[in-house]
Structure formats: C-alpha cells, structure tokens
Amino acid sequence: MIPAATREKIYKWYAVANVSDLPLNEGRRVYFGLHEVALFRLPGGFRAVANRCPHKGGPLADGIVAGNSVFCPLHNWKVGLQCGTAKPGAGEADGAGCVQVYPVKVMNSIVFIAFDEVSSERENS
Amino acid sequence: MNRKKLVVIGNGMAGMSCLDEILKRRPDFEVTVLSEEPYYNYNRILLSSVLAGEKPLDEITINSREWYEDHGITLCLGSRAEEIDPKNKNVTDQNGIVYPYDLLLLATGSNPFVPPIEGVNKRGVFTFRNMADTKNILEYGAPEKQAVVIGGGLLGLEAARGLLNQGMRVTVVHLMDRLMEMQLDLTGGEFLKREIEKLGITVLLNKSTAKIMGDGPAAEGVLFKDGSMVPADMVVVACGIRPNVELGKKAALHINRGIVVNDFMETSDPSIFAVGECAEHRGKVYGLVAPLYEQGKVLAATITGDKGPMYEGTTLATKLKVLGIELFSAGDFQAKEPDMEVVSYQDHAFGVYKKLVIHQDRLIGTILIGDAQDANRFLEIIRKKEKVGDKRHRLLFDQPPAVAGSPTDVMSRPDEDTICGCIGVTKGQIVQAVREKGLTSLSGVKACTKASTGCGTCSSVVQSIVVAVAGSKFQEEKKEVLCGCVPFAKEKLRNMIKTQQLKSVQEVLDIYGNGTGCSFCKPALSYLVDEVLCGDHKEDRSARFINDRVHANIQKDGTFSVVPRMRGGVTSPAELRKIADVAEKYNVPMVKVTGSQRLDLLGVKKEDLPRIWADLGMTSGYAYAKAVRMVKTCVGTDFCRYGTQNSIATGIELERLLEGLYTPAKVKMGVVGCPRNCAEATVKDIGLVGMEGGWQVVIGGAAGKTVRAADILVTVKTSEEALEAAMLFFQYYRENGEYLERTYDFVVRLGLEKIRRETIYASEETRRGLMDRLNKARAKTVNPWLEESARPFHPRQFHDFVLPKESEALIGSLT
Numbered sequence: 001m002i003p004a005a006t007r008e009k010i011y012k013w014y015a016v017a018n019v020s021d022l023p024l025n026e027g028r029r030v031y032f033g034l035h036e037v038a039l040f041r042l043p044g045g046f047r048a049v050a051n052r053c054p055h056k057g058g059p060l061a062d063g064i065v066a067g068n069s070v071f072c073p074l075h076n077w078k079v080g081l082q083c084g085t086a087k088p089g090a091g092e093a094d095g096a097g098c099v100q101v102y103p104v105k106v107m108n109s110i111v112f113i114a115f116d117e118v119s120s121e122r123e124n125s
Numbered sequence: 126m127n128r129k130k131l132v133v134i135g136n137g138m139a140g141m142s143c144l145d146e147i148l149k150r151r152p153d154f155e156v157t158v159l160s161e162e163p164y165y166n167y168n169r170i171l172l173s174s175v176l177a178g179e180k181p182l183d184e185i186t187i188n189s190r191e192w193y194e195d196h197g198i199t200l201c202l203g204s205r206a207e208e209i210d211p212k213n214k215n216v217t218d219q220n221g222i223v224y225p226y227d228l229l230l231l232a233t234g235s236n237p238f239v240p241p242i243e244g245v246n247k248r249g250v251f252t253f254r255n256m257a258d259t260k261n262i263l264e265y266g267a268p269e270k271q272a273v274v275i276g277g278g279l280l281g282l283e284a285a286r287g288l289l290n291q292g293m294r295v296t297v298v299h300l301m302d303r304l305m306e307m308q309l310d311l312t313g314g315e316f317l318k319r320e321i322e323k324l325g326i327t328v329l330l331n332k333s334t335a336k337i338m339g340d341g342p343a344a345e346g347v348l349f350k351d352g353s354m355v356p357a358d359m360v361v362v363a364c365g366i367r368p369n370v371e372l373g374k375k376a377a378l379h380i381n382r383g384i385v386v387n388d389f390m391e392t393s394d395p396s397i398f399a400v401g402e403c404a405e406h407r408g409k410v411y412g413l414v415a416p417l418y419e420q421g422k423v424l425a426a427t428i429t430g431d432k433g434p435m436y437e438g439t440t441l442a443t444k445l446k447v448l449g450i451e452l453f454s455a456g457d458f459q460a461k462e463p464d465m466e467v468v469s470y471q472d473h474a475f476g477v478y479k480k481l482v483i484h485q486d487r488l489i490g491t492i493l494i495g496d497a498q499d500a501n502r503f504l505e506i507i508r509k510k511e512k513v514g515d516k517r518h519r520l521l522f523d524q525p526p527a528v529a530g531s532p533t534d535v536m537s538r539p540d541e542d543t544i545c546g547c548i549g550v551t552k553g554q555i556v557q558a559v560r561e562k563g564l565t566s567l568s569g570v571k572a573c574t575k576a577s578t579g580c581g582t583c584s585s586v587v588q589s590i591v592v593a594v595a596g597s598k599f600q601e602e603k604k605e606v607l608c609g610c611v612p613f614a615k616e617k618l619r620n621m622i623k624t625q626q627l628k629s630v631q632e633v634l635d636i637y638g639n640g641t642g643c644s645f646c647k648p649a650l651s652y653l654v655d656e657v658l659c660g661d662h663k664e665d666r667s668a669r670f671i672n673d674r675v676h677a678n679i680q681k682d683g684t685f686s687v688v689p690r691m692r693g694g695v696t697s698p699a700e701l702r703k704i705a706d707v708a709e710k711y712n713v714p715m716v717k718v719t720g721s722q723r724l725d726l727l728g729v730k731k732e733d734l735p736r737i738w739a740d741l742g743m744t745s746g747y748a749y750a751k752a753v754r755m756v757k758t759c760v761g762t763d764f765c766r767y768g769t770q771n772s773i774a775t776g777i778e779l780e781r782l783l784e785g786l787y788t789p790a791k792v793k794m795g796v797v798g799c800p801r802n803c804a805e806a807t808v809k810d811i812g813l814v815g816m817e818g819g820w821q822v823v824i825g826g827a828a829g830k831t832v833r834a835a836d837i838l839v840t841v842k843t844s845e846e847a848l849e850a851a852m853l854f855f856q857y858y859r860e861n862g863e864y865l866e867r868t869y870d871f872v873v874r875l876g877l878e879k880i881r882r883e884t885i886y887a888s889e890e891t892r893r894g895l896m897d898r899l900n901k902a903r904a905k906t907v908n909p910w911l912e913e914s915a916r917p918f919h920p921r922q923f924h925d926f927v928l929p930k931e932s933e934a935l936i937g938s939l940t
Contacts, residue, residue: 012934021921025667026674029925032932039926059683061925062671062731064644066610071644073671073679078644089644 027061054097136160139401140232143421176287178837244337268292281363308454390424456490550576608646611638649864660905672749688748693776694722738910761798770815772798785906789862820847825872
C-alpha cells in the first residue's frame, strides 16, 4: 500500500473527516499544510491521492469515480486509486503519469489520512 | 491560333453537363456560354427542395464561378440570345452583341406551358420553372394563405408539397381523371390521390380552369368551366413544359415538337447541335434528367470529332420527390396492346400498389406506389430487356440475392451509369471515391461525392456499391452501443429503462453493464434515466460531471464560473446591482459579458458557490450543463424600427418553457424579429426568425467548431405556433439524440424530412405525446441554486476539509 521509496519516512495519522461527510462515489479536497489531497469514498472503503492530475494539474477530487478509478474533470485522464497510476482517457493523446497515494483508515466512523512529517512541512514533489 | 469557337446557348443542367463532357475530351475550343438567367449553373431539380425549405437557394449551385474560370469559359450572364444567323455563323443577344461561332450548341431547355386563360397575368400567379419563380413564390407565399396549384403532374405535386411546407393551405386541380397521367394508370392515380390527400392537400380532378378571378390586380380565386370556384391568394401554374425551339426556328433548323436531332445529336445544320429538353430524338422529347446526361455524352463525342457513340433513347423512369410518398414508374406501364400481360398487387389499407407489364416474356414497364424499394431491380430488368422466363411467378415479391440491390448486380452496370440523378453522380465516380479515399460507409460516400444527398432515393444502390467495393471493411450506418461498459444501443437502453422502470444509473449499470461504468457512460445514463422517466428518476450525483454536482462550470485552475439566467438577454438595474455586489463581496477576479447575452462571474471558489447563489437570488443559467442554455434575442418590435415580430417577449417565453431541462448536448437558441438576424438565430440549435406575418422555425444551426446555417423546420403564422413547433422539435431531440450529439449532427443524421414527419406533421396523438412528456419533465425541474438552502443533496455537498496546521496526530506514527 505504501510506495517502497517512502517507506522509511515517518507517517502520522490525522483525522480529516467523518465518514458521513462524504457521499458514496464522490471525492472531496483535503488541505493540510502543503498537502492537497483528494479523498474518495468508494463502495469498498476510502482512498486518498494527491489532488493534482499529472497531466495538467486538474483537481482529481472533482472527477467522476468509476470502480477503483477517478477521471480527471479537466481532460478525462484516468487515475487508479489503488496505486496512483495515471493514463489518458479513451481517445486522448498518449502519455502516462503517477500520483502519490496516501494511506487511509477509518476508526469509529472517522477517516484518518497518514501524512509524512517531512513533506507536510515543505512542498510536495 | 485558330481555335474553334464553341458557343453554348443555355446555362442549365443539359448545357453544362454536356459542356463538362466536352471539356473532359480536352478539345482546343474557345467556349462562350450565353445565360439568360443571371445565375451560375444550378440544379433545377432541387428547386422543389428549395420551395419545401429543405435546402437554401445558394446550396443548389452545381458549377461556381471558379469552374467557369478554371476552364477558360466566357460566361455571359443575363444575356438572352435573340437571333442566329446560320449563314454567317453568329448569334446576337438582346443587347445587340454578336458572337461568332464555328460550332453552336443549343441547350435552351423548355418553357412552362401556360394555358391561355383569363387572369393568368394577375399578381400572385406564378409558374414554377426557375430560380426567379422559386424566389417569387417564396416571397409572395405566407402561412395560412390559400394556394392553388393548376396541374397534377410531377412538378405540380412537388410544388404543392413545397407550399404546404411553407404553411399554406394547398389545393391541386388537374384537368385529367387522375394525377400524373404521364406516369400512372387509373388505379395508380387513385392510390396516389389518397396519399396526397393524407398529407393535407386537397385534390380536384377533371377540373378545367376557366379563369383566374380577382376584382383588383391580384388573384383571388380560380373559376372552373363546370362553374365551381376555389378561393386562392396565389396560383401556381404547372401545366407541363414545351420545348423552347424559337431560336431553332430562327436558324431554320428542322423542327417538329422539338429541335430534331439524329442519333449523333446533330441537327439539320452540321454546325449546330442540340441537347436536353429542347431536342427531339426519334420522335421523343424528354423532360427528365437522366436522358440529358446520356445525350450530353454522345454529343460531346460527336462535337469533338469522335462519331462513334450513338444515342438510342432512354427508358423513361420517374420518381416522385415528395416527402412521405414512394412512387416509381418506368417504361410502358399502360399495357394497351392485347398481347401485353399485367401482374399486379394492391393493398388499399397500406396504400401499396405494384404493377408489372410483360410483353413477349420481357418486362417492359412498372408502377410502384407505397413501396418502391424494388424500383432499381425492375428498371434494370427493363433496360436489359431480359427474358423473364420461369422467374416470372416470383418477380413481384422475391428478391433472390443475385438480383437487384445486391453488390454483383449494381457492379455489372457500366461506370458511366448515373446512380444519383439529383446530383448527377455516376457509378464510376462512387467506385473511384470509395477506392481512392478508402471510404467504408454510405455516409462517407455522401459526404465525399454528394451522391444520395438530393432526394435520397438512390441510397440503397449507393450502399450496395460501397458493400461491393469496400468488401469486408464496409460499415453499416452506426447503431453504436452506448459505451463498452453498457454494451447496448441507446434506443435499446431507453426501452429497458422504460419497461423495467430502472430509476438510477447504478441499476442500469448493475443489470446491463459492468457495474462500474466510466466518465462517459455515467453522465450519459444520468441523462437517459432523467429523460426517459421525465424527471421521475433517482438522481445520483456521483454519476454526474462535477459541473452538474455543483451547478457551476469548472475552470482550468479548479475554480468555477457562475452565470445567472437572464432570459432573452434582458436584465434590470436591480439585477445588475446584485451581481456587482456579489462580485465585490467575494473578490470575483473577472466579470465578463458572454456571447450568450449574459454575465459570467469567473474564478469563484467552490465553497463560495452556495453563498453567492443565496446573495444573487437568481436562477441558474445552466451555462455548465448539457442542457438548455439560453435564448438570445434582438430588440424586435418593442424598439427596433425594422422589427416585424416581438422577439424579446417570444424569446423570454421560449426560455421559460424549456429552461432547466437536460438535453443530449447543449442547446442554444435565438429569436430575431426580422430576417436581418441580429441575434444570429440561424446559427442556433433552435431559432425563430420573425418576418412580416409569421415566423420561420429553424433548427440545427451552429457557430462553433462547425459553422452551419440552420434548416427551416416550418413557417407558421403566430408565435404560439412557432413556440409549439420549437417545443416539438426540442422534445424529439431529447428523445432521439445520441448523448453529446449536437442538433447540427442530429438534423443531418435523421434528415429534415423524417424530423418533420415525426414532429410537426406527425399525428395529433404523437404530437400530444411529445408535448405531454416535455411538460411533465419541465414540471419536475427546480432551480438548482435553491438546492443548497431548500433541500441539499448532501449536507456537505460543497464542503472541503481544511486541517488546522497545529492538528495533532491522533494515533501516533506508522512505521
């Protein structure tokens, strides 16, 4: 679940929302420090990725959710919410990219996202 | 440099198609064309489509100025040839200009025959033959006017249909005991009369016109020899044509009914040739398009010194180009000789009549009414003079695969055979286009060659050619599935949603799809369940695009734009003040006047949206949705000194009637008070164009990536009728448009005729159904900008989460 390269970093869980704050199959933006995260409520649980499409920076939180993917509202790139891989939607030009995936968990109907301490202080790359 | 001088008199279809054939042979001629009409060569056959509002006047030009220039042709427009001096070989026009010739081609066509009755010179009496006639009729006619067409032949019936489309009440009077007696027997005439009457046209037979009445200078009625009378605001005389042989007489040519030509298309003067309707060949004068192409090819050979090809006459075949009626007649259909046999079939309930005439085991003629799909098959058998033999007993109904319509059959025809008579496209041209451009569909050929874009009756033959040439690459006209996620055509899905009352996108996806959908089919299905159930669906916001979730248009930086509704582009000081206050209060980075006569607040943060709507207190303009956008209006009769209709009030009314409804793709509308078109109604999805005494309702216009002039759906008298026609088309588009298909593609895909037939000319019941569903859906709409305060979809619909910087990590670290 956590990308290998960042595994040694220190993560801390932060409460971001109540479960009932999000409708099923929709996303919301979460701001924390320099992080901007797109938080989604899927039928199988919550997912969070960086809220910046690798294509032109579109707000993924506003995209249409289908299965385990979200489609960017600006140019329809398809971003997988399991591992963050991104590719152009049907009929679009070639390309590929990746967005950061944030660990999420739910306890007592509260949604927690894990932010690493370093990048919460400086700009997310 | 003694180039031979070729002078062509007549700039019509016969003269120019013949000249085109001549030029293909690259002779060293110096060509001059004298044209009495002040227009470039146009397609005369399509004048009836112009009258019916199916084509604009400027779209029927065949050869533009460039064509004449490119071929070095001297074109003298408005130059009527008056004299021919065959001795000194020159022609003189009405201005006294003399044109010497070495070779002279007469393509003077024919004149409309006007019977010598009293009153034919009154105002409001027209012939229907050329561009000027058509313009005059269109100008004089107006909705609700009484029109009488004298003559129930091909041209008269096409004129009648055109006038009906212009909203007039039409009566056709005919001297004979049946309509189209040149093409039909008595039974066929009866079948046709019933079909014509079904359209709403009155037909009077055995009526000999005595006089066109009218106390003043204008026609007011038509009096018949039996003493009866029909009131008429306008009269169209379509009593047939007479070959125009005046010049031929002056040149002392051998004249009978027409200018007599031999099999090489030569007249009695070796330097003079004749082609088309003015020519008489083996005792026959032709008034249709197919023979003149054949004659033109032979003449081109003769005149360039290749005396090989000979013209041997054409088996006449006629198709009636009248919306909603299939009629075909060919060859000898009368069976007057005792040794001729008739095979026939009649079904009065369905209006189908088929007749075959057989002579000495050969098919020599046919009449088909109500179902003319076998027309080409029979015509082929007649032209080939095949023996019928033992095929006879299944000739009428059987379509064995190796006969007409099938690829092999069409492909056996010579390349120069004209497939599309309207546009004049040959089999060879279609085959070449398919091969060289790699076309794979009927629509591809239509776009590339224009074949089958006239009356459209040849589309099945054109398609057979594509099948034969493209082989396995051939593509049926697309009945595409909606999406890979829900692999059914839209029409199927509509039925399933309706019959099984599937209320939500997720239900459709679960039962008929892959359960998850994608960013295309989820909004498409959202539209579909809403439209099919007339707003009684279960709204699933997650299946909508972000714009439809937050009722604003997402911008490239993730902010939104807000456009309040401003019906008809009319606002007030109070409204403007509120907009100004909101713009300041929320630091809106830009306020812009849009192309739709509205104001746009750009760069708004999502979380500010509900408060902005509350402060504005206005209705959503739906500038973000595949929905009714706006109605743009001009100033109209309220203020404009040219205005003929109240465009503002009508535009506001139209917007009120349709606002808040989703559509397959955005719908922009315009209402203008006069044909000056200041609010550009003719490039809108739906437009109302006011004129003296009525409105034109136009559809399918666009001024976006595609620019397209709208087509006239109908012309009506009152604004109520105009609004009704607009609403009928609107709902029809909602129900039949593919998702994301704009009206300009929709109108082209379905064709104007089909749309008219299924909306404004549909049965009372069908029209009421469309209106009921529209009104039901309209009643379900709410201003989405009230949603947040009145009944929020989700309590935190616009809420994003901002964590304070000093938030504490609640469960410690994760390593």
